[in-house]
Amino acid sequence: MTTENTNNRRSNRHSGQSPKKLPYFLWIAFLSCLLIIVSGGTYVVYGKIQEQQLQEKLDEETTNLVAEIEQEQEKNGVVSEKKERNNDNIKEILYIPKEEKELPYENTEEQLTHLMKQERKKLKHPKQAIVVGCVEKQKRTDHLATYALNVETYDWESNEQTFKKENERTEKSIYINTDTGEEITSKALIGSKANLLAIQQVIQQKLLDDAEKPQDILDAVLDLPRIKFENATYTPEHLEIALPKNKTGVDKLTLDYSDVQSFIQTDLVDPSQLSEETTALDPNKKYVSLTFDDGPGGDTTPRLLQLLAEKDVKATFFMLGQMAEEFPQIVKDVHEQGHEIASHSYSHPQLNAIPKDKLKEQVRLTDKAIYNAAGILPRTLRPPYGAISPESAEVIGKPIIQWDIDSYDWDSKNTQAVIDRVNQTAFEGGIILMHDIHPTTIDAVGTVIDNLRAQGYEFVTTSQLLEQKEKPLYQYFGQTDAREI
Numbered sequence: 436m437t438t439e440n441t442n443n444r445r446s447n448r449h450s451g452q453s454p455k456k457l458p459y460f461l462w463i464a465f466l467s468c469l470l471i472i473v474s475g476g477t478y479v480v481y482g483k484i485q486e487q488q489l490q491e492k493l494d495e496e497t498t499n500l501v502a503e504i505e506q507e508q509e510k511n512g513v514v515s516e517k518k519e520r521n522n523d524n525i526k527e528i529l530y531i532p533k534e535e536k537e538l539p540y541e542n543t544e545e546q547l548t549h550l551m552k553q554e555r556k557k558l559k560h561p562k563q564a565i566v567v568g569c570v571e572k573q574k575r576t577d578h579l580a581t582y583a584l585n586v587e588t589y590d591w592e593s594n595e596q597t598f599k600k601e602n603e604r605t606e607k608s609i610y611i612n613t614d615t616g617e618e619i620t621s622k623a624l625i626g627s628k629a630n631l632l633a634i635q636q637v638i639q640q641k642l643l644d645d646a647e648k649p650q651d652i653l654d655a656v657l658d659l660p661r662i663k664f665e666n667a668t669y670t671p672e673h674l675e676i677a678l679p680k681n682k683t684g685v686d687k688l689t690l691d692y693s694d695v696q697s698f699i700q701t702d703l704v705d706p707s708q709l710s711e712e713t714t715a716l717d718p719n720k721k722y723v724s725l726t727f728d729d730g731p732g733g734d735t736t737p738r739l740l741q742l743l744a745e746k747d748v749k750a751t752f753f754m755l756g757q758m759a760e761e762f763p764q765i766v767k768d769v770h771e772q773g774h775e776i777a778s779h780s781y782s783h784p785q786l787n788a789i790p791k792d793k794l795k796e797q798v799r800l801t802d803k804a805i806y807n808a809a810g811i812l813p814r815t816l817r818p819p820y821g822a823i824s825p826e827s828a829e830v831i832g833k834p835i836i837q838w839d840i841d842s843y844d845w846d847s848k849n850t851q852a853v854i855d856r857v858n859q860t861a862f863e864g865g866i867i868l869m870h871d872i873h874p875t876t877i878d879a880v881g882t883v884i885d886n887l888r889a890q891g892y893e894f895v896t897t898s899q900l901l902e903q904k905e906k907p908l909y910q911y912f913g914q915t916d917a918r919e920i
């Protein structure tokens with residue numbers, strides 16, 4: 436004991452003079468602990484601050500996005516009540532229309548809730564998502580409004596610290612004519628049987644234009660059953676056609692409105708889909724249209740083409756199918772030189788006096804002969820003797836082109852008589868009837884053109900004269916003389 440105490444005292448004495456040093460390793464441990472505590476603390480504090488900043492940023496962005504959505508809603512034409520639900524980390528905003536009876540939908544809340552549920556499921560690992568459902572109304576033109584059920588989803592992008600739109604889903608688009616409040620149907624768009632038949636012509640030409648081997652489907656195209664209003668489905672952008680059963684190998688096609696704009700109510704479609712190219716004539720100029728029937732003639736028509744080329748005049752040729760079959764190269768030349776080719780039946784019978792199946796055959800054979808020669812279907816038809824009836828016009832299915840200035844070249848077969856007759860009877864907007872099978876007519880044409888030019892007339896094809904608005908079931912005698920048959 437004593438020895439020990441002594442030793443202790445001694446050692447105390449020693450240490451009193453020079454205190455015992457903490458061992459080196461303890462210092463290290465102590466400093467390390469201190470470092471861990473300080474940095475850990477800093478880390479915790481810093482983490483807390485950062486988390487708080489993130490949350491603030493998220494809250495801020497959420498507020499901004501919700502405000503943006505709210506603003507969009509105010510612009511929307513549907514007055515709605517807002518409902519918000521928070522579902523874990525998904526915020527749902529539902530706009531329920533107040534005046535449901537003004538809408539083309541029923542049970543919108545139920546339908547929107549259902550769609551929102553489906554969209555919510557598509558979000559894989561939503562961090563902080565917002566799902567918005569509403570009925571959207573867009574005013575497309577003065578007469579066209581579209582409605583749709585719309586659901587949008589947004590999810591939080593942590594890296595970019597912002598919301599990103601994940602998906603937008605539009606369902607049950609409905610198009611309303613704002614004048615009538617009624618849904619726009621293909622029937623409302625097309626309007627009349629005449630327009631429907633005109634669209635049929637566009638479809639037939641398009642089937643041939645789109646075909647790789649048009650010759651293979653030519654018969655099927657010529658025999659294409661007539662479309663009905665229910666074959667056409669309206670959207671503001673296009674007209675979708677489900678073709679009746681046929682042998683062309685095509686059962687549906689999409690028509691651009693620019694291709695049929697003379698035959699639809701254009702204020703019911705999206706204006707961007709219409710062609711701005713105008714077919715309108717200059718109202719300050721006066722026009723006539725030279726037309727030649729019963730050809731092509733083997734000698735006379737080539738002479739006429741030469742003459743027209745020299746005078747820089749475009750004309751319209753109402754060809755007989757049997758003549759087109761005989762002189763396909765001339766038909767092709769007529770087309771390639773920029774003249775219009777139209778039908779004058781196959782063998783020149785009185786079309787309103789023959790049975791329906793014979794009439795069909797007259798039209799069909801001529802269409803085929805002209806297509807085979809020139810690669811186009813004639814759009815219009817002039818009935819021999821001008822003879823037409825509502826029934827025959829319906830079977831023909833093409834605009835009927837008559838005339839209001841008769842050169843009587845078929846009667847006089849006298850060059851000077853033709854020149855005088857046209858010169859004395861021509862008037863603005865007239866369609867002049869001649870025949871390119873009589874040499875006496877061809878001899879007159881040069882002077883006829885010079886005289887009319889001297890009177891200030893310009894020459895256009897009949898389709899140009901009618902601004903390409905002519906349609907089946909109507910007959911046209913001149914620029915301003917259209918009559919329903």
Ligand SMILES: [Zn+2]
Nearest residue numbers: 728729819820
């Ligand atoms: Zn004739």
